[in-house]
Amino acid sequence: MVGVTQDYFPFGFGKHRCPGRFPAANELKTMLAYILVSHDVKFEGRVSRPTSIHWDLNVIADPTVRVMFRKRTCN
Ligand code: HEM
Structure with a gap:
């Protein structure tokens, strides 16, 4: 993650x-x-990972997909 290369x-x-x-x-x-x-995380209305968007050199998350977070409770 902290690498600095031309790629x-x-x-x-x-x-x-x-x-x-x-x-x-x-x-x-x-x-x-x-x-x-501390949370359960899921995509709204999906079971699999949404396809990433490739734009020039960038790979970005689909901005139309909602991510849902639910804080876990301790039992
Ligand atoms: C996710 C967080 C960060 C990102 C994405 C980021 C990104 C960058 C980028 C792209 C550059 C320009 C490098 C270049 O010109 O080749 C830069 C320079 C720099 N960053 Fe960050 N940075 C982040 C966090 C930080 C933090 C936390 C600090 C200090 C506590 C910091 C201090 C600096 C300094 C001092 C430079 C100038 C280095 C120079 O000109 O020699 N950055 N950063």
Whole structure:
């Protein structure tokens, strides 16, 4: 995730590559882990993953698909 190559550059590339990418990646992973352990997550009205949209060099999530979150309760 923090790699900087010519095939993967969300954090830039070369001399000015992002120095904040390490804490940024850790923070994102921590937030995702928290959501996954504390919530049930599903796509509304679907059983499988929606097809990603490819636009130029980008791969983006389908903005028309809704994601539903339900906080888990402790039993
Ligand atoms: C998801 C979060 C972040 C993304 C997507 C991101 C992305 C980028 C990108 C694309 C660049 C330009 C690199 C280039 O010119 O080649 C950059 C530069 C930079 N980023 Fe980030 N960044 C993030 C978080 C952070 C954080 C948390 C910090 C500091 C705590 C930070 C500090 C910097 C600095 C100082 C530069 C300029 C580096 C230079 O010019 O040498 N970034 N970032």
